[in-house]
Amino acid sequence: MxxxxxxxxxxxxxxxxxxxxxxxxxxxxxxxxxxxxxxxxxxxxxxxxxxxxxAKHTPFSDVSLLTLGKMGVTIQPMEWRSDGVTQAKAYGTATLPGALTIEDTRKNIHDVLKYVSLESEAGCRILINTLLIHVASNLETDSSGVVIAPEFRVDDTLLGCTENSFGGVVDYMLVYGDKAVRDRIIKSKAFAFSNPEIYKLLQCNIYEAKPEDLFSPIACLPQAAMAAIIKAQRLQMKTFRGCVTSGKRWVFFVYNAENFGHGQGKTVYWLDAIPLGDGFYNPTVNLELILGILRDWVEHGHDDSLRFFEYIN
Structure with a gap:
């Protein structure tokens, strides 16, 4: 039987x-x-x-403003400091010896726009990669470096204020820190991040890519913000930064919590979308500005004090 x-x-x-x-x-x-x-x-x-x-699982792609609202997370704007734009452009223009220059990256972008279809997310990522590699090149020193970790899984996490677990894959995790640690991640992010202590040596950002025809801050921002919230909770960090981009438009945000966990008082601050260009004849007019913010985001991923912006409540 x-x-x-x-x-x-x-x-x-x-x-x-x-x-x-x-x-x-x-x-x-x-x-x-x-x-x-x-x-x-x-x-x-x-x-x-x-x-x-x-637990009922909710992938990041299903997270909405309503989801964040039920968690007690509010969405508030950031505004430029009086000299923020000038400082960000200057920081984006600065080039380390041997690193990619603004002229190098501007040419690479023109080539991408000339040869690559940006109708799909895969095409948009080629444009995004061009800017991220410029930043990584200009943060490479004898002691520190950047690693771009694509398709980074954020483990499913059950949040106490909901009946759901949340998790999924973010398009990029940008990691900045000790070069020896960076090299371990390049060899295998799965092995490197199996040790949670590794985060204590790093600054991390989350980046989500969306094709231009699907790019909407109202729809896209909550998904990336939830990924940042999960990482902040797991790592017991007050602040976690991120960005949503099509390559042609960039929305930067900061998750900030006065205390660890979730509930009332937790805020996602976001900046209006910054276009890379202003049309066919000037497709990279804001390149220095975006690179300056990117560089600052990578270097200060868990710092709650902002260099170019101020929180609005």
């Missing part, structure tokens, strides 16, 4: 933990292979993980 089949709900706590650990490892391999999180089979895998976790 065949043994009676069991249900997932019949598993002991230890057995549930073991099965969940195996499935999480499978999902990590899927991430490393670049499988889309909307893939039907991967969604089935996530549903089983959610069932084992006994």
């Amino acid at each position: 065949a043994p009676k089949k069991r249900k997932l709900s019949d598993l002991s706590t230890e057995q549930t933990s073991r099965v969940k650990g195996i499935l999480l490892s499978c999902r990590e391999i899927c991430d490393q292979l670049g499988i889309d999180e909307d893939d039907e089979d991967l969604r089935d895998l996530n549903r089983i993980i959610d069932k084992l976790t006994d």
Whole structure:
């Protein structure tokens, strides 16, 4: 007589933990292979993980302003300081010896706009990569450096103020810090970030890419903000910075909490979208400005004091 089949709900706590650990490892391999999180089979895998976790899972792509509102997170504007634009442009223009110059990057952008279709997210990422690599090049010193970690998974996290877990993949995590640590991440971000202590040595930013025809701060900002909130909570950090961009437009934001965790008083401050260009004949008019903010964001990812902006409440 065949043994009676069991249900997932019949598993002991230890057995549930073991099965969940195996499935999480499978999902990590899927991430490393670049499988889309909307893939039907991967969604089935996530549903089983959610069932084992006994929590309804919400991917970042489903987070909205309403979701943040239910968590007690408010959205407020940032404004430029009186000399903020001038300082940001000067910082974006500064070039280290041997690094990419503004002229180098401007030419690279013109080539991307000439040869690459930007209708898809993949095309937009080529444009975004051009600016991010410029910043990384100009922050490379004997002791410190930047790593661009694409397709960075933020582990599913159950938030106490909701009945949902939140998680997913962000398009980029930009990491700045000790060069030896940076090199470990380049070799394998999965191995490097398996040790949570590594974050204490780093400054981190989250970047989300959206194709131009889908780019809307109202729709895109909450998704990236939730990823920043999760990382801030897990790392017990007061501040976490990020950006949403199509490559042609850039929306910078800062998540700031007066105390760790979630609830009333937590705020996402955002800056109006900055266009890279102002038309066909001047497609990089704001290049220095955007590079200056990017460089500051990477260097001061967890610093709650702003260099070019001020919070508005």
